[in-house]
Amino acid sequence: xxxxxxxxxxxxxxxxxxxxxxxxxxxxxxxxxxxxxxxxxxxxxxxxxxxxxxxxxxxxxxxxxxxxxxxxxxxxxxxxxxxxxxxxxxxxxxxxxxxxxxxxxxxxxxxxxxxxxxxxxxxxxxxxxxxxxxxxxxxxxxxxxxxxxxxxxxxxxxxxxxxxxxxxxxxxxxxxxxxxxxxxxxxxxxxxxxxxxxxxxxxxxxxxxxxxxxxxxxxxxxxxxxxxxxxxxxxxxxxxxxxxxxxxxxxxxxxxxxxxxxxxxxxxxxxxxxxxxxxxxxxxxxxxxxxxxxxxxxxxxxxxxxxxxxxxxxx
Ligand SMILES: NC(=O)c1ccc[n+]([C@@H]2O[C@H](COP(=O)([O-])OP(=O)(O)OC[C@H]3O[C@@H](n4cnc5c(N)ncnc54)[C@H](O)[C@@H]3O)[C@@H](O)[C@H]2O)c1
Numbered sequence: 001x002x003x004x005x006x007x008x009x010x011x012x013x014x015x016x017x018x019x020x021x022x023x024x025x026x027x028x029x030x031x032x033x034x035x036x037x038x039x040x041x042x043x044x045x046x047x048x049x050x051x052x053x054x055x056x057x058x059x060x061x062x063x064x065x066x067x068x069x070x071x072x073x074x075x076x077x078x079x080x081x082x083x084x085x086x087x088x089x090x091x092x093x094x095x096x097x098x099x100x101x102x103x104x105x106x107x108x109x110x111x112x113x114x115x116x117x118x119x120x121x122x123x124x125x126x127x128x129x130x131x132x133x134x135x136x137x138x139x140x141x142x143x144x145x146x147x148x149x150x151x152x153x154x155x156x157x158x159x160x161x162x163x164x165x166x167x168x169x170x171x172x173x174x175x176x177x178x179x180x181x182x183x184x185x186x187x188x189x190x191x192x193x194x195x196x197x198x199x200x201x202x203x204x205x206x207x208x209x210x211x212x213x214x215x216x217x218x219x220x221x222x223x224x225x226x227x228x229x230x231x232x233x234x235x236x237x238x239x240x241x242x243x244x245x246x247x248x249x250x251x252x253x254x255x256x257x258x259x260x261x262x263x264x265x266x267x268x269x270x271x272x273x274x275x276x277x278x279x280x281x282x283x284x285x286x287x288x289x290x291x292x293x294x295x296x297x298x299x300x301x302x303x304x305x306x307x308x309x310x311x312x313x314x315x
Contacts, residue, residue, distance in 0.1 A: 004233070005029040005078035007063055007111065008085035012189045013126065013180070013225060015046035017082065018056070020226050027055040029076045031069075033062040037087060038190045046187050063107040066114070073118040080233060081115050083108060084126040086157070089191055090277045093153035104156035109163050116171040122236040123173055124229065125164045129181040129218065129245065129282040130154030139283040142179070142241045151277035161241070168239040176232045181245030181284045185222030185304060186311040194219065197256065198308060201263050211274035213253030218245040218282045221299035221307070231293040245284025246297040255301070262305040 004021055008014040009030030021028050030050070034040040050056050057076070061068050063085050086104045087093065093100040108125070115123050132140040133149035149155050167173045184194035200207045228244040250258070256267050289295045299307075 003027045003029070003077070003079045005031065005076065005081045007031045007081070007083045008126075009050070009058065010034060010043035010047040011084065012046070012187050013183060013222065014084045015043075015050065015187055016222050017084070017226050017229055018047070018050045020230065022050055022053040022056055024230070028057075029072070029078050030056060030058045031061060031063065031072070031085065032058070033085075034060060037089065037092065042190060063110055064102065066110045069110055069114045073114050077118070078120060080122040080124070081111065081120050082124045082126070082229060082233070083111050086126070088153070088189065090130060090151045090153045091275060093151050093156070094277050097152035100152050100156040101159070104153075105159045105163070108160035112163055112167040112173065116167055116173045121174060122233070123164065123167075123175045124232055125160065125175065125177045127161055127177050127179045128154065128157045129179055129243075129284065130279070131158040131161065131179065132279075132282070134279050138281065139247060139285040140243065141285040142243060142288055150279060153277070165239060174236045175239050176237050177241040178229060178232055179241065179243045179284075180225055181218040181220045181243065181282050183222055183225050184219050185308050188222070188308065193252075193255070194305075194308070197259055197267070198263070198305070198312065201259055201265050201267050202309070202312065204265070204268070206268045206270045207256070208272045209252060209256065209269050210272050210278060211252070213256070214251050215274075215278060216249040216251045216281045216283070217255070218247065218249045218284050219255065219301050219304070220244065220246040220297055221304035224297040224299050228289065228293060228295045231295050235293070237292070240292060242289050242292060243284040243286055244289060244295070245282070245286060246300075247284045247286045248300070249281055249283040250301055258301050259305060262302060262309055
């Protein structure tokens with residue numbers, strides 16, 4: 001199984017994954033529409049090194065274009081699909097829930113339909129810890145009923161998961177849902193706290209701390225996430241949902257302290273009210289990932305932030 005189609009290949013997770021797959025000898029068919037959720041020039045830069053591989057082909061297109069998707073699958077015949085293209089970002093989803101439903105749900109159904117028609121051997125869906133919302137069952141386990149979703153983004157990712165599962169049941173599509181927890185590191189999404197805070201502290205600028213600093217996140221280093229996705233690619237489960245998270249939540253206040261140590265600079269904090277859609281805590285139970293994938297996150301926050309800061313200094 002060497003020909004993989006990756007959607008969202010120019011994004012943060014997608015570009016890191018694409019490069020790793022190419023490095024390991026896979027042929028990669030990439031799809032991305034380079035939308036302006038954040039500066040498309042960042043995405044162009046993300047994908048630059050992958051472009052030098054002969055085994056990489058990029059299609060600049062929208063996953064909402066069903067007929068174009070059909071043409072690409074007929075032409076390329078990918079053996080497996082890793083679907084990462086999405087509107088990401090909790091806060092923006094509150095401003096524009098329709099867009100999130102359209103891209104994250106309809107876009108996923110488009111891919112499922114084309115992939116199952118084309119007889120693709122495995123469909124990996126990049127889901128999110130947001131599907132757990134404010135669940136009180138900690139740490140979050142894959143069998144959680146997910147009855148406490150609080151953002152349109154989380155709802156769109158959960159709705160897409162239901163479609164993935166349904167395509168497995170109805171059409172026998174082999175599918176793995178990976179629930180990713182707050183990913184950070186090189187090419188980190190510019191709208192997320194790790195990137196915003198690190199860049200601001202390095203430049204001596206103010207950072208906006210939403211809430212009392214006691215909300216916590218299970219920050220997970222990008223290389224660990226990519227490693228987990230590759231392991232899932234090795235085993236075509238009939239259907240599984242698996243958390244990929246560090247399993248070590250850090251409060252926002254401690255995150256900022258860790259960043260101060262890593263940068264050697266004091267943060268200038270501006271206190272702001274808690275934002276709608278922000279959950280209290282994310283915390284992955286990774287027993288299943290260990291058992292089924294032999295995976296666990298290896299990078300603790302200080303180490304991961306040091307690598308990220310090193311990367312920022314070179315870019
Ligand atoms: N970064 C995280 O912490 C995190 C956590 C949980 C889940 N995820 C999930 O992982 C995936 C990747 O997230 P990311 O952080 O790399 O985000 P990202 O925004 O950097 O990457 C998403 C990519 O998808 C592309 N895209 C969006 N809509 C598209 C469309 N209609 N057609 C074609 N391409 C489209 C974008 O241009 C972008 O390059 C998403 O599905 C996201 O929900 C990310």
